[in-house]
Structure formats: structure tokens, C-alpha cells
Amino acid sequence: MKIAIISGAPNAWLDLEHIKASFVIGVDRGALTLVEHGICPDIAIGDFDSVTESEFAKIKDSALELVQLPSEKDETDTEVALNVAMTKEATDVRIYGSLGGRIDHSLANIRLLLQFAKKGLPITLVDERNHLMVLASGQHEINHPGLPYISFFALESTVTNLTLNRLKYPLTNYELTQDDIRCISNETTESSFFVSFDSGYLLMIFSRD
Amino acid sequence: MKIAIISGAPNAWLDLEHIKASFVIGVDRGALTLVEHGICPDIAIGDFDSVTESEFAKIKDSALELVQLPSEKDETDTEVALNVAMTKEATDVRIYGSLGGRIDHSLANIRLLLQFAKKGLPITLVDERNHLMVLASGQHEINHPGLPYISFFALESTVTNLTLNRLKYPLTNYELTQDDIRCISNETTESSFFVSFDSGYLLMIFSRD
Incomplete structure (x- = not known):
């Protein structure tokens, strides 16, 4: 199964054709990005404190499944999304919107690649200029x-x-x-x-x- | 001695006040960035294949010292600049223009921080949103x-x-x-x-x- 995870980095570059052919997980503000592109997330995951109430209502209306997380937690929202991907038969996981924002967030996502490579999950971080x-x-x-x-x-x-x-x-x-x-x-x-x-x-x- | 190194990432954010109070090394296209801000590099280092002939002439006219490197080499231009910084009594080295371009370049620069931390050289990678x-x-x-x-x-x-x-x-x-x-x-x-x-x-x- 192809899985596309859309994280919340600002101005995320998306390969819409690939996303439409995938099982789609929107992470926090990334779920809103999907909705704005006319794509209904199969799952929306996050604490959603990066969106307004009306934006959250849009996400809630569009997502087939909603997983609302507490604000203070040990796992990052992307980590939770990857754990969901682990439960599917994922052969190809792409994460959009995970690069190009704060560099500590980009580095944390590279460390997630390492964590999940150890578990055998093949993940690619994707933006317009980079595939990791x-x-x-x-x-x-x-x-x-x-x-x-x-x-x-x-x-x-x-x-x-x-x-x-x-x-x-x-x-x-x-x-x-x-x-x-x-x-x-x-x-x-x-x-x-x-x-x-x-x-x-x-x-x-x-x-x- | 304060040292400011200006690398060639596009649209590099510069703290001009800090740079003017420092010994300034312009790396490749970063030397041009300095010249365009009216700052004469104390040293310009690079193979300069990222600038045009007339841009190179500007760098040559402005730099107090010019170190021209071959195109095919083992060290990166930034590494050569840091080795120059090692020969000065550097107490504070800041590198501008080293983040925000290609992510492999950013990661290579973080690995340079590690290399030079082992040698006792205190370096900070700086842009508008990040200090590393x-x-x-x-x-x-x-x-x-x-x-x-x-x-x-x-x-x-x-x-x-x-x-x-x-x-x-x-x-x-x-x-x-x-x-x-x-x-x-x-x-x-x-x-x-x-x-x-x-x-x-x-x-x-x-x-x-």
C-alpha cells in the first residue's frame, strides 16, 4: 500500500497525483492543506492547535477518520502518523511538508526515518528539491x-x-x-x-x- | 577574534553589524554577496565557478586577499575557510548562508560543526530563524x-x-x-x-x- 503523510510545514510542496493514488494521512495543519486542495484525508491526526476553530471544523467535515491528540505528549504528531502507517501494509511511505520549516523539525524527521528504517518501514521525505x-x-x-x-x-x-x-x-x-x-x-x-x-x-x- | 564566514546559499540572511565587527571570509558566491553589501572581504575563498567573469572581477577588486581553489578538490570551500579560521585566534566563528539551500549542504555544514568542535573551534551556523x-x-x-x-x-x-x-x-x-x-x-x-x-x-x- 502507498501511504502519503502530509505534515504541517508552511508552503509544503505536494505531488497531488501521487497523493491521490495513496492512502492519505493529514497531520495537524497538513490535514487543512489537503482539504484546501480538495483532497479528503483518509485519516487526520494531530492536536490541531495550529489551526483555528473554523479550520478545524473543515478538517472534521472532510476527514474519513479523525484522531485528536492531547497538546502535551511524548510522541510528535508525525510519529503517531508513522505508527499508523506501520499497522497498514505499507510498501512506500512519503512524507510531504516535513522539510523547509524550522531546521530542528527537519532534523527530527530525519531521525524518525532512522527509527522507522530499524523497524523496516521504507519512508521518503519529499519536497520540490529534495528526496531523503x-x-x-x-x-x-x-x-x-x-x-x-x-x-x-x-x-x-x-x-x-x-x-x-x-x-x-x-x-x-x-x-x-x-x-x-x-x-x-x-x-x-x-x-x-x-x-x-x-x-x-x-x-x-x-x-x- | 570574531570571524564571520559568508557561504554561497541563495538569499543568505546577514547580520551586517556583526559582520562589520568581524574578520570577514567570503566563500565563493558569498564573497559576491559581501561586495554587493559594500563590505570588502578580508579573504575571498573558492573555485568561483558559481559566479560570472564580471562578478569574479568585482570580488578580485574588493577582496584584501584572494584564495582561488581548483574545481575538483577533496575539501569543500567552507572547510578551507574554517581551516583558515583555525589559524587565527578565533573565539567566535559565525557562518552565514550555510542553511536554507539544498538540505545535503545544510547537513554537510552540521557535520563540519562536529569536525571542528573536536578541534575546539566554536562555530555557529546562523540564519534569520536558526542558530546551530x-x-x-x-x-x-x-x-x-x-x-x-x-x-x-x-x-x-x-x-x-x-x-x-x-x-x-x-x-x-x-x-x-x-x-x-x-x-x-x-x-x-x-x-x-x-x-x-x-x-x-x-x-x-x-x-x-
């Missing part, structure tokens, strides 16, 4: 989404024996430490390429200027 | 820059025995792992607060919506 995902160790053939630059960062520990094939700057058995920025701005002319590594978690970012 | 810095283990009294939210993330390993005082949500002897997002959006009404921890590196982010 976290890979677990193993061999991966990656389909290129058409953004020119490809960057890699080690998360949580060193990524060992990193090998990159069919990229402009190939790499063999590289040890990518967490403060190493040598793997940024790679490029490819192929529609897919290969990434493999033995241990650690790899943040992969496609981007354009 | 990395703290090494120990006790710190932090002067609040006046942005309402304060978030903390562990970098490279677990931050052990994290204690926060004089913040809205104080914390005692907390183990902050690298995928933990519990320490975001703290607040304070004080002009300073206390942070201490025993091991690891702590990314501290001040921000506003």
Missing part, C-alpha cells in the same frame, strides 16, 4: 527520481564497506564516518544505480539546486 | 540569543547524563540516543541556562517559526 531516505545495510538497486545530485551520510555509526556503482564517482569498500562529508554531490546518467554496505544506516539524499 | 552549534562534553552556561525554541540532538554517539537547567522542561541525567527526538522545542524565560553532559557531542539549535 535511510537505507539499512545490504545491497540496494536504487531507481533514480530524476534529481541531479545524490549525497550520502552515515547515521548513528560508521557505514562500513560502502560501495557505489553506476555513479559519476564510484566508490569501493569505503568507511564512511559520521563526520565525513566526502560523499556529497555525486551524480549519475543512469536510471538506476547500486549501493551496498555491511553495517550502519545510510542517509541518501537526492536534490537539485 | 555543537557542544563538547562538560558544563556550559549558554547565553540565550532571543529565539524562542531550543532543541538538542545527539551527534555521533549517545550523549550521556544530559542535564538541562533553567529551561521550561528541565532534565536530569538523561541518555540522549541518536534517534531520540524528545529534546526538541524546549523554551526558557531566562537570559541564560545550563547544559551539562559527560560524553558525546550535542547539537544545540535555537529557532523561531
Whole structure:
């Protein structure tokens, strides 16, 4: 199942065609964004303190299911949405509106990618210029989404024996430490390429200027 | 010595008063930004392939010193600028124009903060909405820059025995792992607060919506 989660970052870029073909979860103000685009969220989740009463009424009228959370809580609204995604048979989870606002929010969302990569949930953070995902160790053939630059960062520990094939700057058995920025701005002319590594978690970012 | 480094992210926000009181390093297109604000860089560093010939001529005319780097190189231009800062007696290094462009560039700059925190160089990434810095283990009294939210993330390993005082949500002897997002959006009404921890590196982010 394709799942699209729409978070509340301001001026979120949306791929409406992809969203319409997905099970759609609107998170807090993100649910309002959906309603304003004429899309009824399958689920609206949040404490909804970022919307006015009349905006909340719109969400309530449009959402097929409403999950109202308390204001003071341990989990973020996006975390709750991802836990819902875990209960579905999700093969592809995209989060819109999670980048481009406060940088601490963007970093928290990247850490959520890491948390859920450990649980086997494949998530992509998407905006107009960036696609971010976290890979677990193993061999991966990656389909290129058409953004020119490809960057890699080690998360949580060193990524060992990193090998990159069919990229402009190939790499063999590289040890990518967490403060190493040598793997940024790679490029490819192929529609897919290969990434493999033995241990650690790899943040992969496609981007354009 | 105060050092201000101006990187090349588009529409960089600048604190001109702070920059004028600092030793100023313009990195690539950031050197042009300075010239356009009527500030002569003390040093201009870069491969300058992001500027036109006539823009490069302007930089060359204005900069007190010019360091022209090759296009294909192992270090990023910002890294070279920070190595220059290491050779000065820097007590306060601020980097402008390093956030808000491509997210892989922002993340690379956060990893540079980590690299240079290990070398004892105190760096802050600054834009209009965010101040980012990395703290090494120990006790710190932090002067609040006046942005309402304060978030903390562990970098490279677990931050052990994290204690926060004089913040809205104080914390005692907390183990902050690298995928933990519990320490975001703290607040304070004080002009300073206390942070201490025993091991690891702590990314501290001040921000506003």
C-alpha cells in the first residue's frame, strides 16, 4: 500500500497525483492543506492547535477518520502518523511538508526515518528539491527520481564497506564516518544505480539546486 | 577574534553589524554577496565557478586577499575557510548562508560543526530563524540569543547524563540516543541556562517559526 503523510510545514510542496493514488494521512495543519486542495484525508491526526476553530471544523467535515491528540505528549504528531502507517501494509511511505520549516523539525524527521528504517518501514521525505531516505545495510538497486545530485551520510555509526556503482564517482569498500562529508554531490546518467554496505544506516539524499 | 564566514546559499540572511565587527571570509558566491553589501572581504575563498567573469572581477577588486581553489578538490570551500579560521585566534566563528539551500549542504555544514568542535573551534551556523552549534562534553552556561525554541540532538554517539537547567522542561541525567527526538522545542524565560553532559557531542539549535 502507498501511504502519503502530509505534515504541517508552511508552503509544503505536494505531488497531488501521487497523493491521490495513496492512502492519505493529514497531520495537524497538513490535514487543512489537503482539504484546501480538495483532497479528503483518509485519516487526520494531530492536536490541531495550529489551526483555528473554523479550520478545524473543515478538517472534521472532510476527514474519513479523525484522531485528536492531547497538546502535551511524548510522541510528535508525525510519529503517531508513522505508527499508523506501520499497522497498514505499507510498501512506500512519503512524507510531504516535513522539510523547509524550522531546521530542528527537519532534523527530527530525519531521525524518525532512522527509527522507522530499524523497524523496516521504507519512508521518503519529499519536497520540490529534495528526496531523503535511510537505507539499512545490504545491497540496494536504487531507481533514480530524476534529481541531479545524490549525497550520502552515515547515521548513528560508521557505514562500513560502502560501495557505489553506476555513479559519476564510484566508490569501493569505503568507511564512511559520521563526520565525513566526502560523499556529497555525486551524480549519475543512469536510471538506476547500486549501493551496498555491511553495517550502519545510510542517509541518501537526492536534490537539485 | 570574531570571524564571520559568508557561504554561497541563495538569499543568505546577514547580520551586517556583526559582520562589520568581524574578520570577514567570503566563500565563493558569498564573497559576491559581501561586495554587493559594500563590505570588502578580508579573504575571498573558492573555485568561483558559481559566479560570472564580471562578478569574479568585482570580488578580485574588493577582496584584501584572494584564495582561488581548483574545481575538483577533496575539501569543500567552507572547510578551507574554517581551516583558515583555525589559524587565527578565533573565539567566535559565525557562518552565514550555510542553511536554507539544498538540505545535503545544510547537513554537510552540521557535520563540519562536529569536525571542528573536536578541534575546539566554536562555530555557529546562523540564519534569520536558526542558530546551530555543537557542544563538547562538560558544563556550559549558554547565553540565550532571543529565539524562542531550543532543541538538542545527539551527534555521533549517545550523549550521556544530559542535564538541562533553567529551561521550561528541565532534565536530569538523561541518555540522549541518536534517534531520540524528545529534546526538541524546549523554551526558557531566562537570559541564560545550563547544559551539562559527560560524553558525546550535542547539537544545540535555537529557532523561531
